[in-house]
Amino acid sequence: MTGLRYVYAVCRPFGAALQTQLTGVVGAPPKLLHHRGLVAVVSAVPERDFAEEPLRAHLEDLEWLTVTARAHHGVIDALMTVTTPLPLRLATVFRDDSGVRMMLEAREGDFRRTLDRLQGRVEWGVKVYLESAPGETPGGTAESEPTAGKAVSGRDYLRQRSMRAREQEDRWRKAEEFATRLHETLAAHADESRLHTPQDSALSGTSGRNVLNAAYLVSRAESEEFVEIVDRTKDDAPGMRVELTGPWAAYSFAGEKP
Amino acid sequence: MTVIERREVALVDLLDRLLAGGVVITGDVTLRIADVDLVRIDLNALISSVNDRVPAPWGEDL
Numbered sequence: 001m002t003g004l005r006y007v008y009a010v011c012r013p014f015g016a017a018l019q020t021q022l023t024g025v026v027g028a029p030p031k032l033l034h035h036r037g038l039v040a041v042v043s044a045v046p047e048r049d050f051a052e053e054p055l056r057a058h059l060e061d062l063e064w065l066t067v068t069a070r071a072h073h074g075v076i077d078a079l080m081t082v083t084t085p086l087p088l089r090l091a092t093v094f095r096d097d098s099g100v101r102m103m104l105e106a107r108e109g110d111f112r113r114t115l116d117r118l119q120g121r122v123e124w125g126v127k128v129y130l131e132s133a134p135g136e137t138p139g140g141t142a143e144s145e146p147t148a149g150k151a152v153s154g155r156d157y158l159r160q161r162s163m164r165a166r167e168q169e170d171r172w173r174k175a176e177e178f179a180t181r182l183h184e185t186l187a188a189h190a191d192e193s194r195l196h197t198p199q200d201s202a203l204s205g206t207s208g209r210n211v212l213n214a215a216y217l218v219s220r221a222e223s224e225e226f227v228e229i230v231d232r233t234k235d236d237a238p239g240m241r242v243e244l245t246g247p248w249a250a251y252s253f254a255g256e257k258p
Numbered sequence: 259m260t261v262i263e264r265r266e267v268a269l270v271d272l273l274d275r276l277l278a279g280g281v282v283i284t285g286d287v288t289l290r291i292a293d294v295d296l297v298r299i300d301l302n303a304l305i306s307s308v309n310d311r312v313p314a315p316w317g318e319d320l
Contacts, residue, residue, distance in 0.1 A: 010281070066269055069276050073267065089280035103283055114281070125271055196274045204270045213274065245267070251275035255282070 003044040004051070005094040008075045009085035009249075010104070010111050011039045016082040025071045033097060035104045038111055041079060042100060050093050059091065076249045084119050086111060087251050114254065122223060122247035124216045126186060126230060127199070129208035129241040130175040171239065178237045179212035189226050190216035194252045208241055215252035223247060 006025050013034065024030045024043040033040040048054060058064040072090055079085035094100045104111070152160075187193040198210040218226045230244050 007283075065273075069269070069272050070267075072276060073272055087275075087280045089282045090276040092280075092283050107281075107283070111281075123275075125274075196278060199270050199274070204268065215275075215279075245271050248275065251279035254280050 003046050005042050005096060005100050006045040006050065007088050007092050007094065007100060007103075008041045008043075008072060009079055009087045010115070011041065011079060011083045011085050012115055013037065013039050014083040018082070019078055022075065022078050023071070024075045025068055027071075030075050033100055035101045036108060038104050038108065040100050040104055041075060041085070042097070043075075045093065050091070055091055055093065076251075080122075080247075080249050084115065084121065085249050086115055086118060087249050087254055118217070118250045118253060120221070121191060121217050121219050121250060121253075123250045123252055124190075124218055124223070124226060124230075124247060125243075125245035126182070126212065126214050126216065127210055127243045127245075128175070128179045128182060128212035129206065129243070130171060130211055131208045131239050131241055174237070175209075175211050175240060178240055182233055182236075182242070183212060183214055185229065186214070186216055186226070189222070189229055190218050192217040192253055196252070215248075217250055217253045220247075 008024065008030060018030065018032075022030060026043075026045055026049070028043040028045065030041050030043045033042050049058060058068070069090060076085055076087050094103065183193070183195075194215045196213040196215060198213045199206075201207070201209065204210070216226065227244065230242060233242055
């Protein structure tokens with residue numbers, strides 16, 4: 001194969017074959033590059049898109065990023081069915097196979113330790129949202145006047161406004177408490193946990209305010225119980241929404257444990 | 259409260275993992291892009307490009 005080398009993941013050698021129709025970034029089929037008892041999952045990518053300068057420009061293009069991220073994830077997902085992959089950061093590109101081999105050698109110890117740590121484990125994503133209160137706009141401020149059609153004195157208006165501000169604060173505090181408690185419970189049932197930055201609703205397109213965006217590393221054997229625990233939170237807090245995603249490959253736990 | 263289990267992977271969830279997770283490889287053998295703080299670049303870019311797509315309610319000024 002010619003071109004640069006895009007690396008998706010590092011794994012231990014596995015017996016099963018990859019799906020024959022599996023394609024990666026730019027539609028190229030991923031190959032396995034074995035070196036010193038480790039396997040890099042690699043595909044060829046063209047220099048015109050993946051050399052440093054064009055890549056930097058592409059990363060600011062939402063459509064390109066979407067297609068590339070989904071292709072990367074497609075390969076990781078396929079690997080998950082046959083092994084425990086150690087995913088690499090999006091757009092990790094090498095000049096050639098020998099660059100990939102040098103990287104495997106240089107990081108061999110880290111990779112082995114991390115692969116041991118992740119073996120048989122998956123990642124679950126849990127997000128908590130505070131639903132918008134009735135009459136509240138997505139921007140977070142209450143707008144509609146409760147006494148429409150009736151004259152309101154300045155004092156009443158101010159009183160209503162400060163009452164609404166207090167209610168809002170109260171909802172926030174409860175949401176934070178709920179999220180903290182849920183995170184503590186879930187972290188106690190996970191091998192590791194990681195907090196991501198709460199998502200901007202402009203990006204996620206979902207309603208409500210994201211107050212917790214967490215990832216949990218859980219063994220496959222204990223995953224069913226973990227999912228049940230998340231499901232049981234259903235009746236715990238009115239006005240809150242919990243979203244579960246996964247199982248993911250252990251993207252959020254691929255770094256060395258601090 | 260409701261618990262929702264999504265079947266399709268949302269782009270934001272994927273980007274949380276692909277841009278802030280995964281092993282970071284740096285050094286001479288990689289192209290230098292791995293050194294770049296992808297999260298900062300992309301989230302700024304994404305927010306502006308998402309906002310660009312939302313049509314203004316009063317229509318386009320021509």
